[in-house]
Amino acid sequence: MNCKECYRYLGEYVDRTLDDCALAEMEAHIRVCPKCASLAAELGGVASLVKSLDRQAAPSGFEDRLNAQILHRKEEAKPGLLRRLLLGVPPEVYGYRRSLGPALATVLLTAAVGTSLMFTNYNASGDAAYINAVQQQHVTFASANPLSDESALILSDRMKELNEPL
Amino acid sequence: MVSTDAILVLRCQEDDSQAFDEIVRQYKDGIYNYILRMISNRDDAEDLAVEVFVRAFAAIKSFRRDSNLRTWLYRIATNLCIDKYRRYGIERKKLVPLEREYGDGEIRPMDLPDTSFDPEKLLGQKELSDQIHRAIAKLPEKLRAPILMYDMEDMSYGQIAEVLGCPIGTVKSRIFKARTQLRRMLLPYVQNT
Structure with missing residues (x-):
């Protein structure tokens, strides 16, 4: 494996998703190529940094806001009398089309x-x-x-x- | 074997409101975190996360049971983030409102990375994570979405490809490009990890 081929598989090498054969070839190249070894280490470092970011939880009261929003949308989606008479009520209001036909x-x-x-x-x-x-x-x-x-x-x-x- | 998600979807389609509550409980933190990292604004992130579940609620009756609930929710979230950019013409550079409190008690936008920092001291501290966040926010959205899903949401290449509607090879390539760009921005920290 040369540097060009190594570069092509570097992403998967960092993610540990290479098959055994390709992994062995990569490791053999990296052992003898300090440039590729350094690049692999740095890209691995980037992955570690991103993974190390703390996961932000949804703010408290998220469900309440969501439920209020769903109710609001249901009210908004309720059609006027004429539309209800002619087209029926859209399914998002009751969960199924309720026609007044x-x-x-x-x-x-x-x-x-x-x-x-x-x-x-x-x-x-x-x-x-x-x-x-x-x-x-x-x-x-x-x-x-x-x-x-x-x-x-x-x-x-x-x-x-x-x-x-x- | 039927997955838990598939059962939850089935229950939702049979008008079991508790099943939808369960879906929200299960995914709200992941979706909120993903959107927050995508758009870097807490208020907008909460609005968009709510909107993800409102849309999911409205469309869950028509959800195909052979689809994946998680990738479906992340697809809605990704599309909402992209819509937000397009609708308001937000530039990536403006989407980095991370702030810090300085010695004088005033809260101001953070300065650019100070390479004189000792990364080891910063490791695990809020400042380092802010620097990483800022660097991610500077990535183009097509690179930001896959790297966030892969490294933060622990999604597979296949799942990300499903979310983004592109081939797996494209996902791998975008993640690699994202890391290469992040490496340049975070070099002082990367070399010491």
């Missing part, structure tokens, strides 16, 4: 049936009564006011002519 369909169907029943009743009884009332009003009006009836006007003119002296 069936409820909306029921409401619309009920409204349609109710309206149609209302019109059916009107035609059956209300409309007939209304027509009768209008006809009755017309007859009453016509008999009470002869001027409103063309035939009565003609008759009236004819009577005037007959009554006029010759």
